[in-house]
Amino acid sequence: MHYIREKFPNLRIKKDEHLSQYTYTQTGGPADYVVFPETVAQVKEIINWVNEKQLPLTILGNASNLIVRDGGIRGVVMMLTALDQIAVADNKVVAQAGAALIDASEQACQHHLTGLEFACGIPGSVGGALYMNAGAYGGEVKDCIEKATVITRAGEIKTYTHADLDFSYRHSLVQKTGDIVLEVTFALSPGNVQDIRSKMDELTELRTSKQPLEYPSCGSVFKRPEGHFTGKLIQDAGLQGLQWGGAQISTKHAGFIVNIDHATATDYVKLIAHIQAVIKEKYDVILETEVHIIGEEVSE
Structure with a gap:
């Protein structure tokens, strides 16, 4: 993998970069390498190279509706934020x-x-x-x-x-x-x-006025289930304000989970699973995540 710097000497590349610096939740483990192409030609070169080396490639935009698990992402993460014209x-x-x-x-x-x-x-x-x-x-x-x-x-x-x-x-x-x-x-x-x-x-x-913009969050956590409003289901279940580690179901809008105290991605993932289990048990409604959860768990 260290050959990536030799292959792309003019490319901005970060090694063992913690993705918590980029995600809107401010959580997430390290990526082996993060690359920041500035042109479509560079994107194409990177894709061809990872294919040749048979490396995993993960694409991130600005990581707003995303949770990266605490174990991070192996291979190459390509962030497209420099392609912003x-x-x-x-x-x-x-x-x-x-x-x-x-x-x-x-x-x-x-x-x-x-x-x-x-x-x-x-x-x-x-x-x-x-x-x-x-x-x-x-x-x-x-x-x-x-x-x-x-x-x-x-x-x-x-x-x-x-x-x-x-x-x-x-x-x-x-x-x-x-x-x-x-x-x-x-x-x-x-x-x-x-x-x-x-x-x-x-x-x-x-x-x-409605959303908890004062805290880090991944935006709306769940898709809207047919015939229901997610925030109301969570409120009615008595879950609003529940905290798991440093992650909390927002007291301002129950459809959001906010990072109020150095939350980890694991805090988020466990709180999401708990909400899903409670809503299924109480109302027989399956809450599907709108937020995408990617990456590896922390190895024991």
Whole structure:
């Protein structure tokens, strides 16, 4: 593995890097190597190299809706945050995968384009937003994505249309294929900039008043079960405020788990499992995680 520095002398590479420095929960163990490509060509080179060396490759956007277990991740972790360019032409916003979705929403507003207001407070990257079909306040990215450029795990660059992407609730095609998103084109509509800004301000206020933004968290932990509201189920079960190690079910919004006292990923994972068990027992409702949990347990 040490050959990676020789192979990519101009690439920013971190060895044995604790991923807690990057995750929104501020938890997570070490990655063997973290690489930060700055161009699509570098992404392709890295993929070809890990394939040749038969190394595991994990892709991270900005790690907002993610828990990395305390044992960390073996092989190479590729963070795409340096691929953050956003361009606006006609009624389209074209954003690289590592750009913040919030920034794409802001660029749309500045260019008098409507359709991305709902995303003004979603902390994920554009690539992660496509991967998850991220949404908030009645909008989802599937509503405005026209196409996406990806690179397959074999190193082939492809373009998917909206129809190809097989969007559904918190799901897209790339979850199944493992393709790596490089660029997304949002097709928007001309709008009144004051109206767009007003809507974004309203949603920001809603988010600030309802969500526990003052603590590290992974955002909404569970998918919404059909016919129920997750936060209400957790509240009704008497779980709100429950603490497991340093992780707590938020007293502000029971659908969030916050890191209030040096929580570990294990604290998060155990608290999630406890919530799922209680809700299943009390209400016979299965809570599926929206947050993705990856990596290895700490070896005994």
